[in-house]
Amino acid sequence: MSNRTFTVMVFAIAIAIIMASRFIPNEYFFQAAYTVLQFVVLATAWNILGGYTGYVNFGTAAFFAVGAYSTVFLYNAFQAPLVVMILAGTLVAGLLGLGVGYLTLRLRGVYFAIATLALAVVLYTFVINWDYVGGARGAYLLQPREVPFGFARYTHLLYSAMVLMTAAALAVARAIETSTLGRGLAAIRDDELAAESAGVPTLRLKLFSATVSGALMGMAGTTFPYYLSYIEPSSAFSLSYAVNSIAMPLIGGMMSWLGPLIGAILLGSIQQLVQVTVSSAWNLLIVGVMLVLFVTLAPNGIMGWVDAWRKRKDR
Amino acid sequence: MELSTALVLNAIIAGLLLGGLYAAMSVGISISFGMLDVVNIAHPAFIILGSYIAYIVNDRLGFDPILVSVVLSPLFFALGMALYRIYYLCFEKRGQESLRGLAFFFGILFITEVALVLIFGVDYRLVQTAYGQTTWRLGAVDFPLRLVVPFLVSVTMVVSVQLFLTHTFFGRAVLAVAQDQLALRLMGVNPVRVKELAFALSIATAGVAGAFLIVIQPVQPSIGREFIGLAFAVCVLGGMGSIWGTLLGAFVLGLAESFTSTFFGPSWAPAVSFGLLLATLAFKPSGLLGR
Amino acid sequence: MSDLLLEVSGVTKRFGGFTALEDVDLVVRPGERIGLIGPNGSGKSTLVNCICGALHNEAGSIRFMGEDIGRQPTHRRIRLGLARSFQIPKPFASMSVLDNLRVPLLYAARRHEKIAKSQITDEAMHILQQVGLGDKAQAMSRGLTQVDMRKLELARAMAAKPRLLISDEAMAGLSPAEVDDILALLQGLKQQGVAVIMIEHVMRAVMKFSERVAVLVAGRKIAEGDPQAIAGNPDVVKAYLGE
Incomplete structure (x- = not known):
C-alpha cells in the first residue's frame, strides 16, 4: 500500500471513529480513550528515534511537558486558539528534538540515553522556577465555554483532536519506515560507521529523526493542560511517560509502526483497567514487570511472535 | 553583593560533606558502568532499597543504620550476583545489551520503586541515630555529625574499594575485564565470573550508600530517580572507571550544589548536577581524570 | 585537469603522542590495482580511515578526481565514488x-x-x-x-x-580456493574501470593481483614499485623479517 493511500485511510478511520464516538453516552470512555491514544502517539514518536534509529530516549517526559507548557504559555499570553497551541507546541518540541539530535554527534548509546534523562530534570527544574507558567504550584486553565464543531463538551473536542493526532503520528511513522529514509535510519541503528560508509548522511538523518520524534511527543502534550484544566510540573514531567513510551514499543515490537500501536493499546488498556479496579499505584508496577518480562523473554515483542509465526506458515 | 566569609566557608564544608555521600552513591556505578560496561541505571533504586532496609531495622530494633547496612551488605552482594546472572544470560550473551539492557534496568528501577511505594507509601521516612542531633562548631563553621559520620565512613569505603581493586588479584582482574577479556581467559580466569562478583560489589556499595542517605535526609521511594543523573554525572565528570576520579567528581558536584543552594536557593540544586552532566558529556566526555 | 583518481600527499596522522602516519604519499590512476602492505600496526587501516573520512589527518591533502575531499564527511566521499570494505565485517x-x-x-x-x-x-x-x-x-x-x-x-x-574500491583485508582467514574467488572478483572490477587498493596479509594474493605495491612501515611509506621489485627490496625484506 502506498503511503498516500495509507495516510488517507488512517485519517478516514480517524474521522469515522470521531463520528461514531458521538453516540457513546459514557463519559469515562472519552477519558480512557484519550489517555490510551496519548500513549499511542508517545510510543509511536519514541519508536522513530528509539526503534528505527537506535537511540534510546529517556526524556519523553521533557518533550511532552514542553508541548504542554507551551500551551500554558500561549494561554497566559494570548488565550490563543487550540489549533495554534497544538502547532506551536509541536514546533517547540521539534526544536528541542533538533537540539537533542545534535547530542548524537558526540554521544553514542548509553551516554545519549543518560543525557536525555538529564535534560528532563534540567527542564523540570526550570519550569518549577518559572512563575509565569505556574512554577511548582501549577497552573489552572479554563476550558473555553464555547465548544466548536457541535461537540457536547470541550473534552470531546480534545479527544477528537487526540484521535487526529494519533492518525498523524501513525502516518508519519509509516511513511518514514517504508521510505529510503527508513532504510537509512535502520542502517544507522545497525552500524553507524558502516552506514556512513555506504553513503548515508548519518548526522542529517539523525537530526531529522530526533526532530520528528520530539515534535510528535510535544504534540501529544499540547492538549494535556486543557484536558485536566490544571497542570503541575510533577505530573507533566512524570517519569511514567518515559517508562511507558519505552515499554510500549518494546512490548509491541520496534521494527514497524504496528508494534508501538499494539503495545500502547495493550499496555494502555491494562493500565486503565487496573486504575479503575485496583489503584493507580499498581499501574507502574505492571508496566515495569511487563517491560522486564518482555525484554528478557520476548526481545522482539508481540510483532516478533507474529513474524515468527508467519515464517513458520510459509514453510 | 557582599559575601560573608562564614557563608562561603559553610557552603564549602557542606559541599565537601555532601560530596562524601555522592562518592558512596557513585562508586558502584563507576564499577558497573565504568569498568564492566553494564549500564545499571537501576543503581539508585538499590540505594533507596538500602535506605528502607536500614530504616526498618532502625525503626524496629533501634540499631544504627550505617552499622546495619554494613552487616547486611552480603544480602545486597547476593542480589547483585543474581541480577548480573539474569543480565548476562538475557542480554550480554545474546549481544543485545545496549538498547534492551538499558530498558531492562529501567524496568527494574520502576519495579523497585513502585514496590516500595506499595509497601511503605509515599511518606518520607527517617531514622534515629545517636549523633543525629549533634553539631560541632569550629568558629563560624558548622559540622553536623549526621553529615560528618557518613562522610567518614563513605570515604573509607571508597578508598578501600580503590585499594582492593589495585592491590588484589581479583581487583586487577576486574580492571582487566574492561581492557582485555582474552588475556584473562588465558590466565585461567573466567571474565563472566569476575564481572558477576564485581557487579555484586557495586550493588553492595549501593546498599551502604542508602544508609548514608537516610541518615542525612528523609527518604521517599521516588527520590531515587533524582540520583540517576547525579551518580552518572559524578562518574562521567570524574572520568569513566576511575575511582579517584569518582571521589573528585563527587566533591566537585557536592560543592557546586552546595553553592547553588546557598546563593540561588535549593530548588535550583538538581539543575546543577544534570547541567554539569550535560556540559561534561557535550564538551569533555572523557571527564576530569579520564583515560 | 589531472588524470589521477586519488592523490594522497604528505598525510600525517597522530594519536596523542603517537604518530600513526607520517608524510605519506600515494597516487592511484583510474582502473589501477594497488597493493598496500605492511606489518601489523604500520598504519594501513589508519590511511584507509583518513582517505574515507572516518579519521581526519592533521597535515597533508587528499584529492579525489581533482577535488580536495580532506574536509568532507565520509558519506560525501562515498557518493563521489569511493568505497571501502571493513577489516572486521560490519553488516547491517x-x-x-x-x-x-x-x-x-x-x-x-x-x-x-x-x-x-x-x-x-x-x-x-x-x-x-x-x-x-x-x-x-x-x-x-x-x-x-x-x-x-x-x-x-x-x-x-x-x-x-565506486570508481575506487578499498578492500581492507578481505581475505584474512579464507581458504586458498576462497582467496582465488575473491581475487577473481576484484580483478573483474578492472573491466568495469574500477580502481582497487588492496590491503592484505596474504602475500601471494597481493603479488598476483597488484600492478603496483606500496609498503608502509611504522607510518612511513618505505617503498613503492612493481611487485617483483618490492619482493626483492632489501628494506622491505628487513621490515618483514626483522633484523
Whole structure:
C-alpha cells in the first residue's frame, strides 16, 4: 500500500471513529480513550528515534511537558486558539528534538540515553522556577465555554483532536519506515560507521529523526493542560511517560509502526483497567514487570511472535 | 553583593560533606558502568532499597543504620550476583545489551520503586541515630555529625574499594575485564565470573550508600530517580572507571550544589548536577581524570 | 585537469603522542590495482580511515578526481565514488543480505549513476550473484558464516558503484580456493574501470593481483614499485623479517 493511500485511510478511520464516538453516552470512555491514544502517539514518536534509529530516549517526559507548557504559555499570553497551541507546541518540541539530535554527534548509546534523562530534570527544574507558567504550584486553565464543531463538551473536542493526532503520528511513522529514509535510519541503528560508509548522511538523518520524534511527543502534550484544566510540573514531567513510551514499543515490537500501536493499546488498556479496579499505584508496577518480562523473554515483542509465526506458515 | 566569609566557608564544608555521600552513591556505578560496561541505571533504586532496609531495622530494633547496612551488605552482594546472572544470560550473551539492557534496568528501577511505594507509601521516612542531633562548631563553621559520620565512613569505603581493586588479584582482574577479556581467559580466569562478583560489589556499595542517605535526609521511594543523573554525572565528570576520579567528581558536584543552594536557593540544586552532566558529556566526555 | 583518481600527499596522522602516519604519499590512476602492505600496526587501516573520512589527518591533502575531499564527511566521499570494505565485517545485522546492498545502492550509487528505484533489487541481486551470495539474498545477514560475511562486506562496497574500491583485508582467514574467488572478483572490477587498493596479509594474493605495491612501515611509506621489485627490496625484506 502506498503511503498516500495509507495516510488517507488512517485519517478516514480517524474521522469515522470521531463520528461514531458521538453516540457513546459514557463519559469515562472519552477519558480512557484519550489517555490510551496519548500513549499511542508517545510510543509511536519514541519508536522513530528509539526503534528505527537506535537511540534510546529517556526524556519523553521533557518533550511532552514542553508541548504542554507551551500551551500554558500561549494561554497566559494570548488565550490563543487550540489549533495554534497544538502547532506551536509541536514546533517547540521539534526544536528541542533538533537540539537533542545534535547530542548524537558526540554521544553514542548509553551516554545519549543518560543525557536525555538529564535534560528532563534540567527542564523540570526550570519550569518549577518559572512563575509565569505556574512554577511548582501549577497552573489552572479554563476550558473555553464555547465548544466548536457541535461537540457536547470541550473534552470531546480534545479527544477528537487526540484521535487526529494519533492518525498523524501513525502516518508519519509509516511513511518514514517504508521510505529510503527508513532504510537509512535502520542502517544507522545497525552500524553507524558502516552506514556512513555506504553513503548515508548519518548526522542529517539523525537530526531529522530526533526532530520528528520530539515534535510528535510535544504534540501529544499540547492538549494535556486543557484536558485536566490544571497542570503541575510533577505530573507533566512524570517519569511514567518515559517508562511507558519505552515499554510500549518494546512490548509491541520496534521494527514497524504496528508494534508501538499494539503495545500502547495493550499496555494502555491494562493500565486503565487496573486504575479503575485496583489503584493507580499498581499501574507502574505492571508496566515495569511487563517491560522486564518482555525484554528478557520476548526481545522482539508481540510483532516478533507474529513474524515468527508467519515464517513458520510459509514453510 | 557582599559575601560573608562564614557563608562561603559553610557552603564549602557542606559541599565537601555532601560530596562524601555522592562518592558512596557513585562508586558502584563507576564499577558497573565504568569498568564492566553494564549500564545499571537501576543503581539508585538499590540505594533507596538500602535506605528502607536500614530504616526498618532502625525503626524496629533501634540499631544504627550505617552499622546495619554494613552487616547486611552480603544480602545486597547476593542480589547483585543474581541480577548480573539474569543480565548476562538475557542480554550480554545474546549481544543485545545496549538498547534492551538499558530498558531492562529501567524496568527494574520502576519495579523497585513502585514496590516500595506499595509497601511503605509515599511518606518520607527517617531514622534515629545517636549523633543525629549533634553539631560541632569550629568558629563560624558548622559540622553536623549526621553529615560528618557518613562522610567518614563513605570515604573509607571508597578508598578501600580503590585499594582492593589495585592491590588484589581479583581487583586487577576486574580492571582487566574492561581492557582485555582474552588475556584473562588465558590466565585461567573466567571474565563472566569476575564481572558477576564485581557487579555484586557495586550493588553492595549501593546498599551502604542508602544508609548514608537516610541518615542525612528523609527518604521517599521516588527520590531515587533524582540520583540517576547525579551518580552518572559524578562518574562521567570524574572520568569513566576511575575511582579517584569518582571521589573528585563527587566533591566537585557536592560543592557546586552546595553553592547553588546557598546563593540561588535549593530548588535550583538538581539543575546543577544534570547541567554539569550535560556540559561534561557535550564538551569533555572523557571527564576530569579520564583515560 | 589531472588524470589521477586519488592523490594522497604528505598525510600525517597522530594519536596523542603517537604518530600513526607520517608524510605519506600515494597516487592511484583510474582502473589501477594497488597493493598496500605492511606489518601489523604500520598504519594501513589508519590511511584507509583518513582517505574515507572516518579519521581526519592533521597535515597533508587528499584529492579525489581533482577535488580536495580532506574536509568532507565520509558519506560525501562515498557518493563521489569511493568505497571501502571493513577489516572486521560490519553488516547491517537487522537486514537481509539483499537489503544490506540496498543501502549503498539507494544512498551512494544513485548519486552518480542513473539507477531507477525499480532497478535497485535487480542491481543488488546482480552483485550478489557476482560474489556468490545469490542464493542467500533473503537470509538474515547476522546468521552468515565468516566467509559469507566477508563476501557481503565486499558486495556492499561494490554496490556503492565506486570508481575506487578499498578492500581492507578481505581475505584474512579464507581458504586458498576462497582467496582465488575473491581475487577473481576484484580483478573483474578492472573491466568495469574500477580502481582497487588492496590491503592484505596474504602475500601471494597481493603479488598476483597488484600492478603496483606500496609498503608502509611504522607510518612511513618505505617503498613503492612493481611487485617483483618490492619482493626483492632489501628494506622491505628487513621490515618483514626483522633484523
